Amino acid sequence: MGHQAAPPDNQVRVRLFAALREQAGWGEREIRLDTGSASAADLWRQLALEAAPPGSTAVDLPPTIRVAINQAFATADTPLRPGDEVAFLPPITGG
Amino acid sequence: MGHQAAPPDNQVRVRLFAALREQAGWGEREIRLDTGSASAADLWRQLALEAAPPGSTAVDLPPTIRVAINQAFATADTPLRPGDEVAFLPPITGG
């Protein structure tokens, strides 16, 4: 996997849904990634939507939250590219 | 099981369906039972709808043929009573 240099404008669109959206107080934002080769899991830590437990600096992505990149399910360690739409999906209750 | 004396008019109604009806050439008949305490299997042998094999005097009810007495499934050894409607049903192909 070749490492792709991050462009100066290292920005992704983040979307939150349902309970996650309401807890965060927002549903859609443009976010500039802290690091050049961030994954969805890195992005979650950067967003810090949940309060970190004592002695910890960041909260890892809970296993119940699924990730979609550009409207398709993806694993949390998928590297993000500028312009990606990254969604964090709480447990699905359709049908 | 108490044996019930056969009334003088020891008659049942016999019904045949589908291929069985066509092979016999009839679908419904009043039949006087040969013996006083006949079962559906006895009735089948009496009807002799199929040619008996050489050396045999009667043909037993094939396992593929189901019996209904008064429009409910019954076992072939159920004793018949005068006035019963006895049906011989070839393999079912509904639905």
Next chain:
Amino acid sequence: MPTPSPKHPIVVQLLEAPFEPLELLAAWQRSLGAAGTAAESHFIGRVRPTTASGEPLEALELEHYPGMSEAQLRALAGACAARHGAGAVLVAHRVGRIAPGEAIVLVAVQADRRGPALRCVQELLEDLKHHAPFWKREWSGGSGTWVAGNTPL
């Protein structure tokens, strides 16, 4: 339609003329009240255009045992609903001569949850194929052949 019992309302219809499954379903839904239950499942079976041996089918003939066929369908439907905890059941079955493409059987089940509704439709369909007194004859090229067994699941 017969008056349904409140617990497992079973409706059985033997039809000698072509029927439109969705119209029967609409009438059945209306008879059960405006707001349906949480889960409802249906199955519609139609006559294939070819015989079991692949010849063009002119018509399927459905012989039955009048009286026993209605009673058996009703008994099978009631037992299936009770086993699965389903609610209302509708079984409609054609008899007589049926053209290719026409509906031959309709099964519909309402229940509180999807599992009972789905399972009851599936099981009742197998039950009536094997335990209700119906016999199929395929007409092709002017001659009729009794069908030996049911189509594979």
Next chain:
Amino acid sequence: MPTPSPKHPIVVQLLEAPFEPLELLAAWQRSLGAAGTAAESHFIGRVRPTTASGEPLEALELEHYPGMSEAQLRALAGACAARHGAGAVLVAHRVGRIAPGEAIVLVAVQADRRGPALRCVQELLEDLKHHAPFWKREWSGGSGTWVAGNTPL
């Protein structure tokens, strides 16, 4: 409706207003041609009158991920049809605010045999409950509660 592909025609509809399942089924059947296939199975799910905790339900709210929800429903339906050798598939799903008793989901499958039609409806129903981006919120007594999990099968 999008133009169906001849092999596995998949129709997906996300609906913001109440729909009548039997009317949708009639339109779908018409779009597939007059003479239907040998087997067709349906499932209709409706909103229950009570919440998961037994309170009277005012409404169910269905949030979804526009764009991804349609794409996922289409992908799940296509994969299910291919796995089971089914033919045409229809999936209709309500979004937004839904009143008790209203239909929330409709799944319909046509196939050559009853097995594939029945199995594909059942499996697709499970698939979309777990793998399509929909979230339910129950409104009761003026406040909304996100539903934590799916109802048992």
